[in-house]
Amino acid sequence: MKEYLRRLFEYRELLYNLTRKEVKVKYKNSFLGFVWSLVTPLMMLVVFYVAFGVIFKLRAMNMRYYAFFLMAGILPWNYLSIALMQGVGSVVMNGDLVKKVYFPREVLPLSYLGSASFHFLLQEVMLIVFLLVFRVPLSPWILALPLLMLLQMTFIAGLSLLLSALNVFFRDVQHFTEILLTAWFWMTPVVYPVSYIRENLPAWAVRLYMLNPMAHVVMLWQRIIYNSPVNGPSAYGLSAEGILGTVAVSVAVLVLGYYAFCRLEGRFAEFI
Amino acid sequence: MGAREIGTRATSEVPAIRVEGVSKSFRLYHDVNYTLKERIINWRKRGYDLFWALKGIDLTVYKGETLGIIGPNGSGKSTLLRMMTRIMKPNEGRIYTNGTIAALLELGAGFHPDLTGRENIYLNASILGFKRRDLEGLIDGIIEFSELGPFIDNQVKNYSSGMYVRLGFSIAINLNPDILLIDEVLAVGDESFQTKCLNRIARMQQEGKTIVLVTHEANIAAAICDRVLWLDKGVERMLGDPREVTERYHEAMRMRPEGSEFGTRDIVIDKVEVMNRHGKEAVEFETGEPMTLRIHYHAARPVEDPVFGFGFYDQMGFMVYGTNTRLRGMNIPKVQGRGMMEFSIASLYMLDGRYYVSVAAHTRDGLVNYHWLDKLFYFDVRSPGMEEGYLAMECDIDLKEE
Structure with missing residues (x-):
């Protein structure tokens, strides 16, 4: 394991270059370029705002700024879903490279995570600008953004490593991930506040619901960006054990994912 | 050609690559079960045969030496080279390498079509394991060697295949690795570029670099290598003086039709x-x-x-x-x-x-x-030599004088 980490460190520049390439290439031939990375979440915002805010009246649940509440959850969710979808297919997609050149293969999924992180950061900055413009009362916890991002990155990195390695041997993993993400989205308090679950589900179901690490991650985002205790108390459902548990799970997922990746990596070139 | 005559080199006794008892097998799947469903259905069936691409290869390449590997298709040449680059792991045995390696397995593997030639130089170099710092002084040399001129700032997708190959070769060869592994790529490019590459290889030889060259063309092997390894069906058939080995190889190839x-x-x-x-x-x-x-x-x-x-x-x-x-x-x-x-x-x-x-x-x-x-x-x-053409026919000849 130590050996692998040292090797990865030696190739850090490749990781950086591949990430840069991803960022550059993504919008290279499109007219609007970077604007797209902002347009996509905005479109999602409009759809969910109309569906849940206007039609289902979720706005009424003590939400002063439902649009910003939505944004606070949609951005980290998109971050997970984009990084994971690209990461899962990364090794297979770069099969040509894997078969022809030696380099630590983990830079492939990690570089997609890197580029997704870059776009996410950009989006968060834009969101904060909007919050300031609309004079939404902010919380000092907003300064914990880098820490929270690191936590989410840890979680995504682990999943991405694990799934991308498995995907080489079973191509179903890619399709499975897609379905998983859709179901997972609705089991995470992105469009509705967590109190909606608490009030409408039996206790055992709530406990089950809270086992989802992404639920805690999204609530943390709502806490620090949207300032949920003030602007939407119904979105506030954090607990110390929930946060600690999420940190522990994320680290465990990363260790497991990295270990599995390194174990399987030797056979990639033959199998692709 | 004629690179060998440029200067005589003394190869050292320090090993650059040591191959110890290496064997490599592949699973030849009858029908690859790519999906989980197929895997579960065919759970008990062992759906593959083992194919030994290499069997018990022992080999030491010394620092400063140029080793050629020849052999017919499927003899395990490329597999051996791939294991030297660590792309694949041997099933048995070990391979030790000493020094930085650049491999030319496929020119331009890893080029991104949407990036410019210059951007691709940086990307490709880092894929090959070199750092930006190593590259700073070399970039002009790479561009010059590739003969791309102003095209270096065009997107690679607009390149001709010749330009693509020239850039790829130029990067790998100018990175100045301690060990250069080349797989059948000398055959590409026009003749003048080929000559240029061979000259460059000759210069690397004089600088004491180690080169392993896999080739179909025994003539190239004979011209520039210090030793030649002849692989046949995964085992060493002969190893030694390039002229001797390639001559024997040619002989054997004449005997055996391409089947x-x-x-x-x-x-x-x-x-x-x-x-x-x-x-x-x-x-x-x-x-x-x-x-x-x-x-x-x-x-x-x-x-x-x-x-x-x-x-x-x-x-x-x-x-x-x-x-x-x-x-x-x-x-x-x-x-x-x-x-x-x-x-x-x-x-x-x-x-x-x-x-x-x-x-x-x-x-x-x-x-x-x-x-x-x-x-x-x-x-x-x-034939007894009484006819010409393809076929023997019954043919009587009569002269009838009137």
Whole structure:
């Protein structure tokens, strides 16, 4: 394991270059370029705002700024879903490279995570600008953004490593991930506040619901960006054990994912 | 060419690459179970055969040495090279390397079409494991060597294949690695660029770099290598002086026609005998001599209505003669177990030349081949020299004076 980490460190520049390439290439031939990375979440915002805010009246649940509440959850969710979808297919997609050149293969999924992180950061900055413009009362916890991002990155990195390695041997993993993400989205308090679950589900179901690490991650985002205790108390459902548990799970997922990746990596070139 | 004459080098005793008892096997899947469902359905079935691409290779490449690896297709050359770059791991044995490595397995692998040539230089160099800092002083040299000029700032997708290859070669060769591994890439590019590459390799040799070169062209190997390794079916056939090894290799290749085999192997052709009038296996015949062709086969499970056939081909690959059991109106209802099919030819009509023999077993409609041995055998025909052309014909000559 130590050996692998040292090797990865030696190739850090490749990781950086591949990430840069991803960022550059993504919008290279499109007219609007970077604007797209902002347009996509905005479109999602409009759809969910109309569906849940206007039609289902979720706005009424003590939400002063439902649009910003939505944004606070949609951005980290998109971050997970984009990084994971690209990461899962990364090794297979770069099969040509894997078969022809030696380099630590983990830079492939990690570089997609890197580029997704870059776009996410950009989006968060834009969101904060909007919050300031609309004079939404902010919380000092907003300064914990880098820490929270690191936590989410840890979680995504682990999943991405694990799934991308498995995907080489079973191509179903890619399709499975897609379905998983859709179901997972609705089991995470992105469009509705967590109190909606608490009030409408039996206790055992709530406990089950809270086992989802992404639920805690999204609530943390709502806490620090949207300032949920003030602007939407119904979105506030954090607990110390929930946060600690999420940190522990994320680290465990990363260790497991990295270990599995390194174990399987030797056979990639033959199998692709 | 002629790089070898540029300067004599003394190779050191320090190993740059040590290959110790390396074997590598591949699983040849009958039908790759890519999806989970197929995996579960075929859980118990071992769906693959083991194929040993390399068996027990021991080899030391010394610092400053240029080693050539030659061998026919499928002899394990590229597999050995890939294991030296660590792309694949051997099943048995170990490989030690000492120094930075750049491999030219495929030129431009990892180029991104949407990036410019210059951006790709940085990306490709880091894929090869070199840092930006190493690259700073080299970038101009790389661009110059590639002869791309102003095109270096164009997107790579607009490059011609020649430009692509030149850039790829230029990057790998200018990175100045301690060990350079090259796989059959010298054949690309126009002649002047090839000469340039060979000159560059000669310079690297003088600088004491270690080079391992896999090539089809034994002439190149003989010209620039210090030693040549000849691989055949995954084992070392010969290792030593380039001229000697390549000469022997050429000889062996002349003996063995370029053949292949394929098929579902429901019927397996185990052995083919080409026999002369005395019932002995032979490769030399005279025009007009009889020949007997025996095909020994076995079928593990019963196969219904198969067709057996053979064909003779000349050196250009044209079929001279061929027939099979279906064309001869012969029905074979079913075969199972071992058997032998005998074709008796009363007289060979062809004139001088070498002829290759293909034999096959397939379905009646010819859509599925059970086993096809394509030009794996040959025989030579000599004629008494009374005719010209391809065929012997009965021809009487009379002079009738009036």
